[in-house]
Amino acid sequence: MMEEVKEVTPTLSVHADNIKVTxxxxxxxTLTFIIVSQKLSGTGEYHVDRTYDDFEWLQQHLFSxxxxxxxxxxxxxxxxxxxxxxxxxxxxxQLGFLGLEEWQPYCKALENFLQQxxxxxxxxxxxALEIFLTSSDPPGRQRVRKNIFNRLSQAVVEMRKESHKDVxxxxxxxxxxxxxxxxxxxxxxxxxxxxxxxxxxxAVACGHFSAALQLCVEQGEDPDKQAFSKxxxxxxxxxxxxxxxxxSVAENNVNTLGVGLDLESRYQEAEKxxxxxxxxxxxxxxTARRNAEKAKPVKKAxxxxxxxxxxxxxxxxxxxxxxxxxxxxxxxxxxxxxALVQWCEKQLLTAKEKADQFDQHLQAFRGMx
Amino acid sequence: MAASSDRNPPPFPATEEPGAGPSDMADGDSDExxxxxxxxxxxxxxxxxxxxxxxxxxDLFSEEEEASSTPAKSNGVHSDEDNDLFAEAHVExxxxxxxxxxxxxxxxxxxxxxxxxFTQSPAAMQPTSLxxxxxxxxxxxxxxxxxxxxxxxxxxxxxxxxxxKVSTRTSLPMFRSKAFTVRRRYSDFLGLYEKLSxxxxxLGCIIPPPPEKSVVGMTKVKVGxxxxxxxxxxxxxxxxxxxxxxxxxxxxxxxxxxDVREFLEREELPRAVSTQALSGAGFLKMINxxxxxxxxxxxxxxxxDTWFEDKFQEVENEEQQLRKLHALVDSLVNHRKELCGxxxxxxxxxxxxxxxxxxxxxxRALSQLAEVExxxxxxxxxxxxxxxxxxxxxxADYIRLLxxxxxxxxxxxxxxxxxxxxxxxxxxxxxxxxxxxxxxKPDKLQQAKDEITEWEARVTQYERDFDRVGMTVxxxxxxxxxxxxxxxxxxxxxxxxxxLQSQQRLIKFWEAxxxxxxxxx
Numbered sequence: 015m016m017e018e019v020k021e022v023t024p025t026l027s028v029h030a031d032n033i034k035v036t037x038x039x040x041x042x043x044t045l046t047f048i049i050v051s052q053k054l055s056g057t058g059e060y061h062v063d064r065t066y067d068d069f070e071w072l073q074q075h076l077f078s079x080x081x082x083x084x085x086x087x088x089x090x091x092x093x094x095x096x097x098x099x100x101x102x103x104x105x106x107x108q109l110g111f112l113g114l115e116e117w118q119p120y121c122k123a124l125e126n127f128l129q130q131x132x133x134x135x136x137x138x139x140x141x142a143l144e145i146f147l148t149s150s151d152p153p154g155r156q157r158v159r160k161n162i163f164n165r166l167s168q169a170v171v172e173m174r175k176e177s178h179k180d181v182x183x184x185x186x187x188x189x190x191x192x193x194x195x196x197x198x199x200x201x202x203x204x205x206x207x208x209x210x211x212x213x214x215x216x217a218v219a220c221g222h223f224s225a226a227l228q229l230c231v232e233q234g235e236d237p238d239k240q241a242f243s244k245x246x247x248x249x250x251x252x253x254x255x256x257x258x259x260x261x262s263v264a265e266n267n268v269n270t271l272g273v274g275l276d277l278e279s280r281y282q283e284a285e286k287x288x289x290x291x292x293x294x295x296x297x298x299x300x301t302a303r304r305n306a307e308k309a310k311p312v313k314k315a316x317x318x319x320x321x322x323x324x325x326x327x328x329x330x331x332x333x334x335x336x337x338x339x340x341x342x343x344x345x346x347x348x349x350x351x352x353a354l355v356q357w358c359e360k361q362l363l364t365a366k367e368k369a370d371q372f373d374q375h376l377q378a379f380r381g382m383x
Numbered sequence: 384m385a386a387s388s389d390r391n392p393p394p395f396p397a398t399e400e401p402g403a404g405p406s407d408m409a410d411g412d413s414d415e416x417x418x419x420x421x422x423x424x425x426x427x428x429x430x431x432x433x434x435x436x437x438x439x440x441x442d443l444f445s446e447e448e449e450a451s452s453t454p455a456k457s458n459g460v461h462s463d464e465d466n467d468l469f470a471e472a473h474v475e476x477x478x479x480x481x482x483x484x485x486x487x488x489x490x491x492x493x494x495x496x497x498x499x500x501f502t503q504s505p506a507a508m509q510p511t512s513l514x515x516x517x518x519x520x521x522x523x524x525x526x527x528x529x530x531x532x533x534x535x536x537x538x539x540x541x542x543x544x545x546x547x548k549v550s551t552r553t554s555l556p557m558f559r560s561k562a563f564t565v566r567r568r569y570s571d572f573l574g575l576y577e578k579l580s581x582x583x584x585x586l587g588c589i590i591p592p593p594p595e596k597s598v599v600g601m602t603k604v605k606v607g608x609x610x611x612x613x614x615x616x617x618x619x620x621x622x623x624x625x626x627x628x629x630x631x632x633x634x635x636x637x638x639x640x641x642d643v644r645e646f647l648e649r650e651e652l653p654r655a656v657s658t659q660a661l662s663g664a665g666f667l668k669m670i671n672x673x674x675x676x677x678x679x680x681x682x683x684x685x686x687x688d689t690w691f692e693d694k695f696q697e698v699e700n701e702e703q704q705l706r707k708l709h710a711l712v713d714s715l716v717n718h719r720k721e722l723c724g725x726x727x728x729x730x731x732x733x734x735x736x737x738x739x740x741x742x743x744x745x746x747r748a749l750s751q752l753a754e755v756e757x758x759x760x761x762x763x764x765x766x767x768x769x770x771x772x773x774x775x776x777x778x779a780d781y782i783r784l785l786x787x788x789x790x791x792x793x794x795x796x797x798x799x800x801x802x803x804x805x806x807x808x809x810x811x812x813x814x815x816x817x818x819x820x821x822x823x824k825p826d827k828l829q830q831a832k833d834e835i836t837e838w839e840a841r842v843t844q845y846e847r848d849f850d851r852v853g854m855t856v857x858x859x860x861x862x863x864x865x866x867x868x869x870x871x872x873x874x875x876x877x878x879x880x881x882x883l884q885s886q887q888r889l890i891k892f893w894e895a896x897x898x899x900x901x902x903x904x
Binding site for chain 1: 697701704707708711712714715718719721722725726728729732733735736739740741742745748752861864865867868869871872875876879880882883886887889890893894896897900901903
């Protein structure tokens with residue numbers, strides 16, 4: 015019924031940069047996320063609840079926009095792995111930083127996912143995003159038809175296309191660079207996670223020591239015994255402070271640099287996937303050209319058609335890809351800078367607090383009889 | 384008897400026998416109570432605090448100042464850095480101040496003691512007497528400082544050993560000179576401990592135990608002294624040996640022992656050979672054997688003084704608690720070391736990331752980050768060392784000392800047993816004499832009478848010994864508790880100072896990094 019009306023490109027009816035994942039609720043085995051967004055026109059908010067499956071639904075819709083030229087050249091904002099209540103060790107390892115701190119980093123990652131889609135010039139136009147953010151009913155849970163981007167379905171034999179030599183120096187450089195960065199970032203993220211996990215262990219050990227010291231209080235009026243008991247109690251307080259401080263240090267690490275490295279790592283993977291898609295298209299194009307050349311006159315016209323289609327598609331992809339790459343370079347530097355500045359500021363604050371506390375404890379001890 | 388030589392200083396103002404005050408005396412013999420006051424116990428400072436002040440009153444001067452003026456102790460954290468070896472190791476003794484006036488003051492002030500609560504120092508109620516006593520002490524004080532430094536490997540292969548420099552500085556006339564140095568190896572320290580143990584076995588002193596043997600540790604050192612675990616082992620041992628000697632010389636009775644003097648002064652010491660038996664578990668085994676012997680005693684001691692029973696129980700409980708604490712600190716130290724490793728590895732990965740980065744400002748920031756992390760690894764190392772040398776070793780020392788204290792209690796039991804056995808022998812001799820009287824054998828009778836006289840003397844002697852041991856044990860226990868309170872407090876202060884320094888350096892690292900992070904564009 016709307017066919018008579020000129021088709022208007024759908025636009026998002028909420029502010030892109032204000033989308034928030036405000037809460038996560040545990041309902042049985044499922045995690046439900048509350049998403050709040052601000053209406054563009056007038057005041058007012060949309061509050062919706064979504065599960066991970068809904069996020070996947072959104073992602074699949076974005077992947078399967080075959081009518082958008084060059085869609086395969088888009089670096090899709092990465093969706094984190096599925097979070098579960100009582101997740102297995104394997105899942106927790108895969109989630110890394112996102113699995114810590116009561117899912118707060120995970121919510122932030124989902125938030126970032128939505129914001130990046132909403133801010134993307136091509137992706138924000140997809141109806142699925144509007145439905146996802148504004149519809150009070152959960153979006154349809156039917157599985158979208160298998161899309162061409164599902165990397166998991168690609169046969170191992172496709173992998174060797176990854177190292178296929180490029181025709182364009184710009185892209186060859188980008189592919190090489192991306193390969194190095196992806197590896198480095200993944201390693202750095204994993205190593206940082208080890209640091210944080212050990213910090214948590216230290217916090218626990220301090221807590222245990224603090225508790226045990228409380229048990230060393232000796233009875234009796236003997237002043238030396240009382241002096242010793244007092245020292246034990248005060249030392250217990252010191253180690254309690256140390257536990258709290260170490261917990262803060264670990265939290266800061268997770269919420270700033272940890273999450274930042276994790277996002278960078280997943281974005282590098284997303285770029286890698288885009289470059290791979292393009293490379294696959296390149297291989298397809300080269301194959302089509304060869305086929306057109308070698309084709310017998312009977313088939314020649316058809317092959318030429320295929321070749322032309324492949325060429326057009328490839329050109330579109332390259333065009334979009336170049337833009338995406340330029341934007342991505344700017345975006346990631348900004349993201350990392352934010353992460354590093356926040357990290358430094360938070361740790362500086364925590365360090366100053368700890369120094370103050372130690373100073374107080376020291377004064378108390380010195381003043382102790 | 385070694386415990387009360389004529390060099391014993393006056394008990395410290397009202398505090399010398401705090402717990403042993405009237406409340407305890409009430410339980411035991413009134414004689415004992417009096418004896419303690421007339422044989423004032425030595426005031427021995429701990430192995431750490433240079434202050435000569437009576438610990439309790441916070442309002443009394445130097446506690447705070449002296450504490451802050453004491454830099455980090457050289458017992459493990461910053462070992463060979465100090466030019467002045469004796470900056471921290473400082474032990475003071477004061478001379479005896481006989482005089483009934485002092486005693487009267489003490490009696491009266493210790494009479495106040497039990498009534499006062501801990502925080503309200505009774506000393507504050509009697510400032511004059513305290514100040515006067517402190518002045519007196521200041522005039523008569525002298526010191527013995529001991530340091531163990533410069534571990535050096537001597538020889539090669541499996542016969543190699545480590546020699547330490549033992550330096551003494553003293554103003555005591557009993558030593559040949561004011562400052563002297565000798566070289567000693569670990570078995571020499573063990574030998575000293577053995578000699579002291581044998582001599583003091585019936586006297587009730589707490590003899591500080593040296594660090595245990597370690598075959599694993601020493602084998603690594605024999606192979607090469609350069610790898611980090613060997614360095615750590617040698618440093619740990621050096622610090623432990625230093626604390627051991629400091630405890631020995633701060634004990635007034637042990638300091639009098641010629642073996643101690645010989646250890647500190649003599650150029651060449653005959654090689655101690657029987658230390659082979661003192662292996663890692665050797666000390667505890669020795670003490671436990673003694674305990675077993677006591678348990679197997681057929682004549683069970685009728686404890687007229689519950690003080691000893693109670694104290695023994697406390698000692699056992701405390702030992703258990705300290706063991707628990709020790710295990711927890713050990714766990715903490717291991718986690719810190721793990722953090723060092725993780726941080727170093729993370730720093731490397733960030734350096735690699737920085738190198739691969741195109742954007743110049745980001746690349747520089749990431750490289751800076753790697754450097755910050757490297758510096759933090761250094762901090763973590765120092766914190767782990769702090770945890771270890773300040774707390775873990777402290778707890779280990781006190782666990783060993785508590786074991787030695789249990790040994791004292793056993794010595795008292797054995798003294799009692801010896802007395803009882805002498806009494807029963809005397810009884811038998813008397814019965815024998817009676818029989819001889821009946822049988823009318825005049826020549827044997829004389830011998831019997833002589834024997835009776837001899838055994839009567841012995842019984843008296845052993846009873847006196849028993850009493851004396853009991854007294855010594857009491858004094859030792861009180862001295863131990865005093866030392867313990869001070870030791871722990873000073874170590875905690877040291878720890879906090881080190882932590883504070885560490886934090887301030889960390890703050891500087893972050894402050895330096897922040898502009899780098901902000902400069903990324």
